[in-house]
Amino acid sequence: MISSNQHFQFGITMLLTEYRLDLVTQALRNILPLEHPADALLRQFFQRERIGSNERALVAETVFGVLRHRLFLEHACANKSATASQATPRRMALAYWIRFGGYNLREITPLLKRDEEKWLGQIKGIALDKLPLSVQAELPEWLIEKLRREMADETILALGRSMQQPAALDLRVNTLLAGRDEVLQALRAEGMDAQATPWSPIGIRIKGKPSLTRHPLFLTGKFEVQDEGSQLLGFLLAPKRNDMVVDFCAGSGGKALMLGAMMRSQGRLYAFDVSEKRLANLKPRLKRSGLSNLHPQLIAHENDSKVKRLAGKIDRVLVDAPCSGLGTLRRNPDIKFRQSPQSVAELVQKQAAILAAASKLLKPGGRLVYATCSLLHEENRAIVDNFLSGHAGYALRPAGEILAQQLIPLDTGECLQLLPQPHGTDAFFAAVLERV
Secondary structure: OOOOOOOOOOOOOOOOOHHHHHHHHHHHHHHOOOOOOHHHHHHHHHHHOOOOHHHHHHHHHHHHHHHHOHHHHHHHHOOOOOOOOOOOHHHHHHHHHHHOOOOOHHHHHHHOOOOHHHHHHOHHHOOHHHOOHHHHHOOOHHHHHHHHOOOOHHHHHHHHHHHOOOOOEEEEEOOOOOOHHHHHHHHHHOOOOEEEOOOOOOEEEEOOOOOOOOOHHHHOOOEEEOOHHHHHHHHHHOOOOOOEEEEOOOOOOHHHHHHHHHOOOOOEEEEEEOOHHHHHHHHHHHHHHOOOOEEEEEOOOOOOHHHHOOOOOEEEEEEEOOOOOHHHOOOOOOHHHHOOHHHHHHHHHHHHHHHHHHHOOEEEEEEEEEEEOOOOHHHOHHHHHHHHHHOOOEEEEOHHHHHHHOOOOOOOOOOEEEOHHHHOOOOEEEEEEEEO
Protein backbone atom coordinates (compact mmCIF):
# COMPACT_ATOMS: atom_id res chain seq x y z
CA MET A 1 0.00 0.00 0.00
CA ILE A 2 1.33 3.42 -0.97
CA SER A 3 0.89 5.90 1.84
CA SER A 4 2.20 9.12 3.24
CA ASN A 5 4.36 7.00 5.52
CA GLN A 6 6.78 6.58 2.63
CA HIS A 7 8.59 9.74 3.55
CA PHE A 8 11.94 10.53 1.97
CA GLN A 9 14.04 13.68 1.72
CA PHE A 10 15.32 14.08 -1.80
CA GLY A 11 16.79 17.56 -1.72
CA ILE A 12 20.34 16.22 -1.82
CA THR A 13 20.16 12.79 -3.41
CA MET A 14 17.45 12.94 -6.10
CA LEU A 15 18.36 14.71 -9.34
CA LEU A 16 15.37 16.52 -10.81
CA THR A 17 14.83 16.12 -14.56
CA GLU A 18 12.10 17.06 -17.02
CA TYR A 19 11.04 13.42 -17.06
CA ARG A 20 10.66 13.28 -13.28
CA LEU A 21 8.82 16.61 -13.16
CA ASP A 22 6.45 15.33 -15.86
CA LEU A 23 5.79 12.15 -13.87
CA VAL A 24 5.01 14.10 -10.71
CA THR A 25 2.77 16.49 -12.67
CA GLN A 26 0.85 13.59 -14.22
CA ALA A 27 0.39 11.93 -10.84
CA LEU A 28 -0.87 15.15 -9.23
CA ARG A 29 -3.23 15.77 -12.16
CA ASN A 30 -4.77 12.34 -11.54
CA ILE A 31 -4.94 12.62 -7.77
CA LEU A 32 -5.72 16.25 -6.85
CA PRO A 33 -9.43 16.10 -7.80
CA LEU A 34 -9.55 13.53 -4.93
CA GLU A 35 -12.54 11.63 -6.23
CA HIS A 36 -11.07 8.54 -4.50
CA PRO A 37 -8.52 8.02 -1.68
CA ALA A 38 -5.07 9.30 -2.66
CA ASP A 39 -3.23 6.08 -1.83
CA ALA A 40 -5.54 4.05 -4.11
CA LEU A 41 -5.16 6.56 -6.97
CA LEU A 42 -1.39 6.56 -6.58
CA ARG A 43 -1.30 2.77 -6.61
CA GLN A 44 -3.28 2.81 -9.88
CA PHE A 45 -0.87 5.39 -11.32
CA PHE A 46 2.12 3.16 -10.52
CA GLN A 47 0.38 0.17 -12.12
CA ARG A 48 -0.07 2.16 -15.34
CA GLU A 49 3.36 3.79 -15.32
CA ARG A 50 6.07 1.17 -15.00
CA ILE A 51 8.75 3.39 -13.48
CA GLY A 52 11.87 2.87 -11.40
CA SER A 53 11.95 2.78 -7.60
CA ASN A 54 13.63 6.20 -7.36
CA GLU A 55 10.89 7.75 -9.47
CA ARG A 56 8.18 5.99 -7.47
CA ALA A 57 9.67 7.30 -4.25
CA LEU A 58 9.91 10.87 -5.57
CA VAL A 59 6.34 10.80 -6.89
CA ALA A 60 4.95 9.37 -3.61
CA GLU A 61 6.85 11.86 -1.45
CA THR A 62 5.82 14.83 -3.60
CA VAL A 63 2.17 13.83 -3.92
CA PHE A 64 1.70 13.38 -0.17
CA GLY A 65 3.82 16.47 0.54
CA VAL A 66 1.59 18.56 -1.72
CA LEU A 67 -1.52 17.16 0.01
CA ARG A 68 -0.06 17.99 3.44
CA HIS A 69 0.75 21.56 2.43
CA ARG A 70 -1.93 22.12 -0.18
CA LEU A 71 -3.49 25.23 1.34
CA PHE A 72 -0.13 27.02 1.59
CA LEU A 73 0.85 25.92 -1.92
CA GLU A 74 -2.44 27.16 -3.38
CA HIS A 75 -1.84 30.49 -1.64
CA ALA A 76 1.72 30.63 -2.98
CA CYS A 77 0.61 29.79 -6.52
CA ALA A 78 -2.02 32.51 -6.36
CA ASN A 79 0.52 35.10 -5.13
CA LYS A 80 0.03 38.47 -6.80
CA SER A 81 3.59 38.43 -8.07
CA ALA A 82 2.92 35.23 -10.01
CA THR A 83 1.95 35.79 -13.63
CA ALA A 84 -0.51 32.88 -13.44
CA SER A 85 -2.93 32.68 -10.56
CA GLN A 86 -3.78 28.99 -11.02
CA ALA A 87 -2.46 26.32 -8.69
CA THR A 88 -1.62 23.91 -11.49
CA PRO A 89 -0.15 20.50 -10.64
CA ARG A 90 3.19 21.60 -12.12
CA ARG A 91 3.36 24.77 -10.05
CA MET A 92 2.25 22.96 -6.90
CA ALA A 93 5.11 20.46 -7.33
CA LEU A 94 7.71 23.18 -7.95
CA ALA A 95 6.51 25.24 -4.98
CA TYR A 96 6.54 22.16 -2.74
CA TRP A 97 10.11 21.24 -3.70
CA ILE A 98 11.39 24.76 -3.03
CA ARG A 99 9.54 25.39 0.24
CA PHE A 100 9.40 21.92 1.82
CA GLY A 101 11.37 19.44 -0.32
CA GLY A 102 14.90 20.59 0.44
CA TYR A 103 15.73 21.83 -3.06
CA ASN A 104 17.24 25.22 -3.91
CA LEU A 105 16.42 27.41 -6.88
CA ARG A 106 19.71 26.60 -8.62
CA GLU A 107 18.81 22.89 -8.78
CA ILE A 108 15.35 23.59 -10.21
CA THR A 109 16.19 26.46 -12.61
CA PRO A 110 16.97 24.19 -15.62
CA LEU A 111 13.36 22.92 -15.49
CA LEU A 112 11.70 26.32 -15.33
CA LYS A 113 9.76 28.33 -17.88
CA ARG A 114 10.61 32.00 -18.33
CA ASP A 115 8.00 33.37 -15.90
CA GLU A 116 8.59 30.83 -13.11
CA GLU A 117 12.04 31.68 -11.73
CA LYS A 118 11.15 35.03 -10.13
CA TRP A 119 7.92 33.62 -8.68
CA LEU A 120 9.64 30.56 -7.22
CA GLY A 121 12.41 32.72 -5.77
CA GLN A 122 9.81 34.44 -3.60
CA ILE A 123 8.18 31.26 -2.26
CA LYS A 124 10.66 30.75 0.57
CA GLY A 125 10.15 34.32 1.73
CA ILE A 126 6.39 34.03 2.33
CA ALA A 127 5.82 34.64 6.06
CA LEU A 128 3.61 31.85 7.33
CA ASP A 129 2.56 33.68 10.50
CA LYS A 130 0.95 36.42 8.40
CA LEU A 131 -1.40 33.97 6.68
CA PRO A 132 -4.90 32.89 7.80
CA LEU A 133 -5.10 30.19 10.48
CA SER A 134 -6.49 27.65 8.00
CA VAL A 135 -3.37 28.03 5.82
CA GLN A 136 -0.96 27.92 8.78
CA ALA A 137 -2.65 24.85 10.25
CA GLU A 138 -3.36 23.29 6.83
CA LEU A 139 -6.95 22.62 7.84
CA PRO A 140 -10.02 23.65 5.78
CA GLU A 141 -12.14 26.51 7.10
CA TRP A 142 -15.12 24.26 7.89
CA LEU A 143 -12.91 22.11 10.09
CA ILE A 144 -11.37 25.14 11.81
CA GLU A 145 -14.89 26.36 12.65
CA LYS A 146 -15.79 23.01 14.24
CA LEU A 147 -12.55 22.82 16.24
CA ARG A 148 -13.00 26.39 17.53
CA ARG A 149 -16.01 25.19 19.51
CA GLU A 150 -13.62 23.02 21.55
CA MET A 151 -10.20 24.68 21.52
CA ALA A 152 -8.30 27.96 21.18
CA ASP A 153 -6.62 29.06 17.95
CA GLU A 154 -3.14 28.35 19.38
CA THR A 155 -4.17 24.75 20.11
CA ILE A 156 -5.65 24.35 16.63
CA LEU A 157 -2.42 25.64 15.11
CA ALA A 158 -0.28 23.24 17.16
CA LEU A 159 -2.61 20.38 16.20
CA GLY A 160 -2.51 21.30 12.52
CA ARG A 161 1.28 21.50 12.51
CA SER A 162 1.59 18.11 14.22
CA MET A 163 -0.69 16.65 11.55
CA GLN A 164 1.68 17.92 8.83
CA GLN A 165 4.45 15.59 10.06
CA PRO A 166 4.56 12.03 8.71
CA ALA A 167 3.51 9.33 11.16
CA ALA A 168 6.03 6.97 12.70
CA LEU A 169 6.02 3.28 11.79
CA ASP A 170 4.52 1.40 14.75
CA LEU A 171 4.43 -2.38 15.13
CA ARG A 172 2.39 -4.57 17.46
CA VAL A 173 4.06 -7.72 18.70
CA ASN A 174 1.84 -10.80 18.48
CA THR A 175 2.20 -11.97 22.09
CA LEU A 176 0.84 -15.40 21.16
CA LEU A 177 4.03 -16.06 19.19
CA ALA A 178 6.73 -13.68 20.48
CA GLY A 179 7.78 -11.24 23.19
CA ARG A 180 8.58 -7.58 22.59
CA ASP A 181 12.22 -7.93 23.68
CA GLU A 182 12.76 -10.81 21.25
CA VAL A 183 11.40 -8.79 18.29
CA LEU A 184 13.27 -5.62 19.36
CA GLN A 185 16.59 -7.47 19.51
CA ALA A 186 16.04 -9.08 16.12
CA LEU A 187 15.23 -5.75 14.43
CA ARG A 188 18.14 -3.95 16.09
CA ALA A 189 20.50 -6.73 15.04
CA GLU A 190 19.62 -5.82 11.45
CA GLY A 191 20.58 -2.20 12.07
CA MET A 192 17.06 -0.81 12.47
CA ASP A 193 16.43 2.02 14.94
CA ALA A 194 13.69 0.24 16.89
CA GLN A 195 12.40 1.42 20.29
CA ALA A 196 9.70 0.29 22.70
CA THR A 197 6.59 2.48 22.41
CA PRO A 198 6.01 4.68 25.49
CA TRP A 199 2.44 3.56 26.25
CA SER A 200 1.63 0.21 24.69
CA PRO A 201 3.57 -2.62 26.38
CA ILE A 202 3.50 -4.63 23.14
CA GLY A 203 4.39 -1.85 20.69
CA ILE A 204 7.60 -1.04 18.78
CA ARG A 205 8.36 2.23 16.95
CA ILE A 206 10.82 2.19 14.06
CA LYS A 207 12.62 5.24 12.74
CA GLY A 208 12.51 5.58 8.99
CA LYS A 209 10.26 3.56 6.72
CA PRO A 210 11.83 0.16 6.06
CA SER A 211 9.69 -2.23 4.03
CA LEU A 212 8.73 -5.06 6.37
CA THR A 213 6.16 -7.01 4.36
CA ARG A 214 8.73 -9.70 3.45
CA HIS A 215 10.49 -9.72 6.81
CA PRO A 216 10.67 -13.25 8.33
CA LEU A 217 9.17 -12.03 11.63
CA PHE A 218 6.22 -10.52 9.73
CA LEU A 219 5.71 -13.58 7.53
CA THR A 220 5.68 -15.84 10.61
CA GLY A 221 3.08 -13.65 12.33
CA LYS A 222 5.27 -12.29 15.13
CA PHE A 223 4.32 -8.67 14.45
CA GLU A 224 1.76 -6.57 12.60
CA VAL A 225 1.87 -2.90 11.61
CA GLN A 226 -0.49 -1.03 13.97
CA ASP A 227 -0.43 2.49 15.39
CA GLU A 228 0.23 2.62 19.13
CA GLY A 229 -3.03 4.50 19.71
CA SER A 230 -4.96 1.70 18.07
CA GLN A 231 -3.20 -0.81 20.33
CA LEU A 232 -4.38 1.05 23.44
CA LEU A 233 -8.00 0.34 22.48
CA GLY A 234 -7.33 -3.35 23.11
CA PHE A 235 -6.04 -2.59 26.60
CA LEU A 236 -9.19 -0.58 27.33
CA LEU A 237 -11.35 -3.51 26.29
CA ALA A 238 -9.10 -5.92 28.26
CA PRO A 239 -10.76 -9.23 27.27
CA LYS A 240 -10.17 -12.28 29.46
CA ARG A 241 -9.16 -15.70 28.18
CA ASN A 242 -12.55 -17.38 28.04
CA ASP A 243 -14.68 -14.34 27.21
CA MET A 244 -17.17 -14.00 24.38
CA VAL A 245 -15.96 -10.95 22.43
CA VAL A 246 -17.23 -9.01 19.40
CA ASP A 247 -15.22 -6.60 17.24
CA PHE A 248 -18.27 -4.88 15.78
CA CYS A 249 -16.63 -2.94 12.91
CA ALA A 250 -13.60 -5.14 12.36
CA GLY A 251 -12.42 -3.92 8.94
CA SER A 252 -9.34 -5.89 7.95
CA GLY A 253 -9.00 -7.11 11.52
CA GLY A 254 -5.94 -5.45 13.08
CA LYS A 255 -7.62 -4.89 16.44
CA ALA A 256 -9.39 -8.27 16.37
CA LEU A 257 -6.03 -10.00 15.93
CA MET A 258 -4.73 -8.17 18.98
CA LEU A 259 -7.79 -9.12 21.03
CA GLY A 260 -7.39 -12.76 20.03
CA ALA A 261 -3.78 -12.76 21.21
CA MET A 262 -4.79 -11.12 24.51
CA MET A 263 -7.27 -13.98 24.95
CA ARG A 264 -4.46 -16.50 24.28
CA SER A 265 -6.58 -17.87 21.42
CA GLN A 266 -9.21 -19.06 23.91
CA GLY A 267 -12.87 -18.07 24.31
CA ARG A 268 -14.73 -16.94 21.20
CA LEU A 269 -14.08 -13.79 19.18
CA TYR A 270 -16.32 -12.56 16.36
CA ALA A 271 -15.09 -10.06 13.76
CA PHE A 272 -18.15 -8.41 12.17
CA ASP A 273 -18.00 -6.13 9.15
CA VAL A 274 -20.28 -5.07 6.31
CA SER A 275 -17.44 -5.21 3.73
CA GLU A 276 -16.59 -8.55 2.17
CA LYS A 277 -13.40 -7.04 0.74
CA ARG A 278 -12.13 -5.86 4.12
CA LEU A 279 -12.84 -9.22 5.73
CA ALA A 280 -11.02 -10.94 2.84
CA ASN A 281 -7.95 -8.88 3.75
CA LEU A 282 -8.15 -10.41 7.25
CA LYS A 283 -7.73 -13.98 5.98
CA PRO A 284 -3.94 -13.96 5.31
CA ARG A 285 -3.34 -12.03 8.53
CA LEU A 286 -5.40 -14.52 10.51
CA LYS A 287 -3.46 -17.40 8.98
CA ARG A 288 -0.13 -15.85 10.05
CA SER A 289 -1.38 -15.01 13.56
CA GLY A 290 -1.72 -18.55 14.89
CA LEU A 291 -5.20 -17.73 16.29
CA SER A 292 -7.95 -20.34 16.35
CA ASN A 293 -10.62 -18.39 18.28
CA LEU A 294 -11.29 -15.63 15.72
CA HIS A 295 -14.39 -15.98 13.52
CA PRO A 296 -14.87 -13.36 10.73
CA GLN A 297 -18.55 -12.79 9.90
CA LEU A 298 -20.00 -10.70 7.07
CA ILE A 299 -23.10 -8.75 8.15
CA ALA A 300 -25.54 -6.70 6.06
CA HIS A 301 -26.02 -3.94 8.65
CA GLU A 302 -25.85 -3.31 12.40
CA ASN A 303 -29.20 -5.07 12.97
CA ASP A 304 -28.31 -8.22 11.03
CA SER A 305 -29.73 -11.48 12.44
CA LYS A 306 -26.14 -12.66 13.11
CA VAL A 307 -25.86 -9.72 15.53
CA LYS A 308 -29.29 -10.13 17.11
CA ARG A 309 -28.77 -13.80 18.02
CA LEU A 310 -25.89 -12.76 20.32
CA ALA A 311 -27.95 -10.18 22.27
CA GLY A 312 -27.15 -10.24 25.98
CA LYS A 313 -24.47 -12.94 25.61
CA ILE A 314 -21.25 -10.97 25.07
CA ASP A 315 -18.62 -10.01 27.67
CA ARG A 316 -16.69 -7.45 25.61
CA VAL A 317 -17.64 -5.38 22.54
CA LEU A 318 -15.31 -3.12 20.57
CA VAL A 319 -17.00 -0.50 18.38
CA ASP A 320 -14.30 1.16 16.30
CA ALA A 321 -16.96 3.16 14.51
CA PRO A 322 -16.87 4.32 10.87
CA CYS A 323 -15.78 7.95 11.17
CA SER A 324 -14.37 10.92 9.30
CA GLY A 325 -10.80 9.66 9.82
CA LEU A 326 -9.63 13.21 10.57
CA GLY A 327 -7.36 11.85 13.30
CA THR A 328 -5.21 10.11 10.67
CA LEU A 329 -4.15 13.18 8.65
CA ARG A 330 -0.47 12.38 9.22
CA ARG A 331 -1.01 9.26 7.09
CA ASN A 332 -3.95 10.34 4.92
CA PRO A 333 -3.74 14.09 4.35
CA ASP A 334 -6.31 13.91 1.54
CA ILE A 335 -9.10 13.10 4.02
CA LYS A 336 -9.47 16.74 5.11
CA PHE A 337 -10.40 17.63 1.51
CA ARG A 338 -12.65 14.60 0.99
CA GLN A 339 -14.79 15.10 4.09
CA SER A 340 -17.32 17.89 4.58
CA PRO A 341 -19.85 19.04 7.19
CA GLN A 342 -22.48 17.04 5.28
CA SER A 343 -20.48 13.79 5.29
CA VAL A 344 -19.73 14.21 9.01
CA ALA A 345 -23.44 14.71 9.75
CA GLU A 346 -24.23 11.45 7.91
CA LEU A 347 -21.50 9.63 9.84
CA VAL A 348 -22.87 10.88 13.17
CA GLN A 349 -26.24 9.26 12.43
CA LYS A 350 -24.52 5.99 11.50
CA GLN A 351 -22.32 6.06 14.62
CA ALA A 352 -25.31 6.51 16.92
CA ALA A 353 -27.17 3.61 15.26
CA ILE A 354 -24.14 1.30 15.46
CA LEU A 355 -23.50 2.08 19.13
CA ALA A 356 -27.16 1.46 20.02
CA ALA A 357 -27.16 -1.90 18.18
CA ALA A 358 -23.80 -3.02 19.59
CA SER A 359 -24.78 -2.17 23.15
CA LYS A 360 -27.56 -4.80 23.04
CA LEU A 361 -24.94 -7.54 22.76
CA LEU A 362 -23.58 -6.93 26.27
CA LYS A 363 -24.47 -9.16 29.18
CA PRO A 364 -24.86 -7.44 32.60
CA GLY A 365 -21.39 -6.42 33.78
CA GLY A 366 -20.11 -6.49 30.21
CA ARG A 367 -17.88 -3.78 28.74
CA LEU A 368 -18.11 -1.84 25.47
CA VAL A 369 -15.40 0.46 24.08
CA TYR A 370 -16.65 3.07 21.60
CA ALA A 371 -13.77 4.50 19.57
CA THR A 372 -13.05 6.69 16.55
CA CYS A 373 -9.98 8.12 14.84
CA SER A 374 -11.67 11.53 14.64
CA LEU A 375 -10.90 14.92 16.14
CA LEU A 376 -14.51 16.06 16.25
CA HIS A 377 -16.61 16.31 19.43
CA GLU A 378 -19.79 15.43 17.53
CA GLU A 379 -18.33 12.04 16.50
CA ASN A 380 -16.83 11.38 19.91
CA ARG A 381 -18.09 12.51 23.30
CA ALA A 382 -21.39 13.80 21.91
CA ILE A 383 -22.25 10.31 20.60
CA VAL A 384 -21.46 8.78 23.99
CA ASP A 385 -23.37 11.41 25.99
CA ASN A 386 -26.44 11.08 23.76
CA PHE A 387 -26.32 7.30 24.10
CA LEU A 388 -26.07 7.45 27.91
CA SER A 389 -28.95 9.91 28.15
CA GLY A 390 -31.21 7.39 26.42
CA HIS A 391 -29.86 4.17 27.97
CA ALA A 392 -30.11 4.15 31.75
CA GLY A 393 -28.59 0.67 32.06
CA TYR A 394 -25.10 1.78 30.97
CA ALA A 395 -22.39 3.79 32.73
CA LEU A 396 -19.17 5.53 31.67
CA ARG A 397 -15.98 4.21 33.27
CA PRO A 398 -12.79 6.33 33.56
CA ALA A 399 -10.40 5.24 30.82
CA GLY A 400 -7.31 6.22 32.80
CA GLU A 401 -8.22 3.91 35.67
CA ILE A 402 -8.59 0.93 33.34
CA LEU A 403 -5.22 1.62 31.71
CA ALA A 404 -3.59 2.08 35.15
CA GLN A 405 -4.78 -1.41 36.13
CA GLN A 406 -2.61 -2.67 33.28
CA LEU A 407 0.34 -0.51 34.34
CA ILE A 408 -0.15 1.99 31.51
CA PRO A 409 0.29 5.45 33.13
CA LEU A 410 -1.83 7.44 30.67
CA ASP A 411 -4.76 9.52 31.89
CA THR A 412 -6.40 11.96 29.47
CA GLY A 413 -9.60 12.42 31.49
CA GLU A 414 -12.83 10.41 31.61
CA CYS A 415 -12.29 9.27 28.03
CA LEU A 416 -9.12 8.41 26.15
CA GLN A 417 -8.14 11.31 23.87
CA LEU A 418 -4.89 10.83 21.98
CA LEU A 419 -3.25 13.45 19.77
CA PRO A 420 -0.06 13.37 17.65
CA GLN A 421 1.79 16.17 19.44
CA PRO A 422 1.68 15.03 23.08
CA HIS A 423 1.28 11.28 22.51
CA GLY A 424 3.06 10.47 19.24
CA THR A 425 0.03 8.57 17.91
CA ASP A 426 -2.80 9.23 15.52
CA ALA A 427 -5.70 11.13 17.08
CA PHE A 428 -7.96 8.58 18.79
CA PHE A 429 -11.01 8.91 21.01
CA ALA A 430 -12.31 6.09 23.15
CA ALA A 431 -14.99 5.81 25.84
CA VAL A 432 -15.49 2.77 28.07
CA LEU A 433 -19.12 1.85 28.77
CA GLU A 434 -20.35 -0.90 31.07
CA ARG A 435 -23.77 -2.46 31.31
CA VAL A 436 -24.71 -2.14 34.99
